[in-house]
Amino acid sequence: MATTVQTKTYLNFINGEWVASESQEVDHSLNPASKKEVVGYVQKSTERDLNHAVKAAKQAKETWRKLSGAERGEYLYKVAQILERRLDEIAECATREMGKTLAETKGETARGIAILKYYAGEGMRKVGDVIPSTDSEALMFTTRTPLGVVGVITPWNFPIAIPIWKMAPALVYGNTIVVKPAGEASVTCAKIVECFEEAGLPNGVVNMVTGPGSVIGQGIADHKDVDGITFTGSNSVGKRIGQAALARGAKYQLEMGGKNPVIVAADADLQLAAEAVIAGAFRSTGQKCTATSRVIVAAEVFDEFKELLLTKTKELSVGNGLDGQTWMGPCASESQLNTVLSYIDKGVQEGATLLTGGKRLENGELADGFYVEPTIFENCTQDMAIVQEEIFGPVIALMKADSVKEALKLANNVEYGLSASIFTTNIQHLLSFVSDMEAGLIRVNAESAGVELQAPFGGMKNSSSHSREQGEAAKEFFTSIKTVFVK
Numbered sequence: 001m002a003t004t005v006q007t008k009t010y011l012n013f014i015n016g017e018w019v020a021s022e023s024q025e026v027d028h029s030l031n032p033a034s035k036k037e038v039v040g041y042v043q044k045s046t047e048r049d050l051n052h053a054v055k056a057a058k059q060a061k062e063t064w065r066k067l068s069g070a071e072r073g074e075y076l077y078k079v080a081q082i083l084e085r086r087l088d089e090i091a092e093c094a095t096r097e098m099g100k101t102l103a104e105t106k107g108e109t110a111r112g113i114a115i116l117k118y119y120a121g122e123g124m125r126k127v128g129d130v131i132p133s134t135d136s137e138a139l140m141f142t143t144r145t146p147l148g149v150v151g152v153i154t155p156w157n158f159p160i161a162i163p164i165w166k167m168a169p170a171l172v173y174g175n176t177i178v179v180k181p182a183g184e185a186s187v188t189c190a191k192i193v194e195c196f197e198e199a200g201l202p203n204g205v206v207n208m209v210t211g212p213g214s215v216i217g218q219g220i221a222d223h224k225d226v227d228g229i230t231f232t233g234s235n236s237v238g239k240r241i242g243q244a245a246l247a248r249g250a251k252y253q254l255e256m257g258g259k260n261p262v263i264v265a266a267d268a269d270l271q272l273a274a275e276a277v278i279a280g281a282f283r284s285t286g287q288k289c290t291a292t293s294r295v296i297v298a299a300e301v302f303d304e305f306k307e308l309l310l311t312k313t314k315e316l317s318v319g320n321g322l323d324g325q326t327w328m329g330p331c332a333s334e335s336q337l338n339t340v341l342s343y344i345d346k347g348v349q350e351g352a353t354l355l356t357g358g359k360r361l362e363n364g365e366l367a368d369g370f371y372v373e374p375t376i377f378e379n380c381t382q383d384m385a386i387v388q389e390e391i392f393g394p395v396i397a398l399m400k401a402d403s404v405k406e407a408l409k410l411a412n413n414v415e416y417g418l419s420a421s422i423f424t425t426n427i428q429h430l431l432s433f434v435s436d437m438e439a440g441l442i443r444v445n446a447e448s449a450g451v452e453l454q455a456p457f458g459g460m461k462n463s464s465s466h467s468r469e470q471g472e473a474a475k476e477f478f479t480s481i482k483t484v485f486v487k
């Protein structure tokens with residue numbers, strides 16, 4: 001596909017200005033649909049660049065926090081309007097940069113706009129409670145105060161929505177921020193930051209520094225002037241960030257991996273379940289933390305369900321996300337593709353049966369990109385890597401269970417607990433699932449991926465630091481409570 005964008009170099013955004021890194025080096029961000037296309041060059045920043053950004057955020061924090069919530073919210077409304085105007089352009093950029101289809105990136109940008117509007121309104125909602133004192137002459141209440149400087153470290157898989165769902169609440173509750181986006185999504189993040197710039201936020205309130213995670217991300221976690229860190233990404237990186245933050249007493253929030261199960265009960269609407277499994281497992285090329293990766297089916301309907309799944313999988317068109325006919329785009333990077341292929345190999349070696357897919361796609365134009373077939377395994381056992389580990393690709397491990405009770409046991413038998421679905425029409429099954437499934441997001445007759453911005457989002461077990469994002473839950477992380485006693 002011919003490129004229409006000129007390759008541009010993006011700078012860091014520090015104290016209201018776009019500045020080059022002192023390293024004078026750049027990294028390139030590639031299009032995973034066509035590795036010949038460089039989507040943009042971004043700064044390969046150093047610790048000194050980060051220090052400048054943190055200093056700017058620190059300087060800006062007193063004035064920013066003294067504004068009213070409504071005033072801060074007004075800025076977010078403006079950002080929402082600017083993003084609305086730039087929706088098509090930013091969605092296309094995200095598709096070029098990380099590969100998911102244009103329909104998905106447009107939907108994601110629309111989600112970003114809705115999040116900005118939601119948190120703009122949050123600037124006028126309550127921040128505390130009056131609590132009756134045992135002293136009849138005293139007034140006791142709670143109020144909230146921002147953390148100060150918040151470091152925002154984001155992954156590439158939702159390059160628009162995740163930065164926004166962290167930046168918007170951080171800002172409206174009065175924090176200033178330093179954002180470090182994933183290498184594979186830095187151009188898209190720069191465009192989002194441009195929207196904040198155009199909205200006229202005071203200098204230093206929003207800063208962005210791009211560069212290696214081991215330098216800039218770790219630098220944020222270790223920085224004495226960063227008061228809070230909000231992170232979404234892998235477990236290995238998240239754990240390091242948590243340890244660094246804990247060591248110096250900073251507040252932190254980690255949203256990490258998943259190994260999300262779908263249970264299909266014998267009484268389920270199988271058509272509905274099959275469609276939801278396909279969407280949950282293969283949309284965004286399986287690169288969602290809430291993606292379906294294990295499907296546990298009642299033995300009575302296993303064969304019928306398997307056939308439905310295989311028929312639907314064979315209908316999926318894989319290709320460049322910019323092409324309107326494409327249903328599933330490439331993996332976001334070569335290393336992501338290699339990870340997926342190595343898990344597929346492991347699945348075969350460990351004795352699972354490959355039902356469909358399993359190969360890299362390299363015919364015609366696809367040879368230039370990082371494409372893999374949607375893949376389904378059966379005869380999967382609990383000890384297999386494809387059953388236990390997050391793959392972050394379009395791979396399903398299909399399993400059989402004799403009862404919903406057994407299915408639940410299998411579903412819970414992983415270290416993760418982000419999202420889980422059941423398909424059933426039986427109220428007892430539904431209630432057992434809600435009660436016994438170890439996951440932060442419980443979905444009934446709906447795909448495992450899918451969240452609403454006004455509801456709490458986050459996982460149990462190793463999927464999260466047990467904190468929640470989005471909706472009102474964001475307030476818990478981005479503020480501290482003060483209990484006030486007035487005599």
Ligand code: NAP
Binds near residue numbers: 216258289463
């Ligand atoms: P990742 O490799 O952990 O990277 C996430 C972010 O951390 C990137 O900005 C990365 O920068 C940075 N980073 C890397 N090393 C670091 C270090 N030592 N210290 C501090 N920061 C560092 O994750 P990813 O590959 O971008 O994203 C995929 C993962 O995110 C999956 O595990 C997925 O489940 C998870 N995820 C979770 C949720 C959720 O809400 N639970 C949502 C979406 C994704 P570089 O890009 O420069 O390496």
Ligand code: MG
Binds near residue numbers: 182
């Ligand atoms: Mg990475």
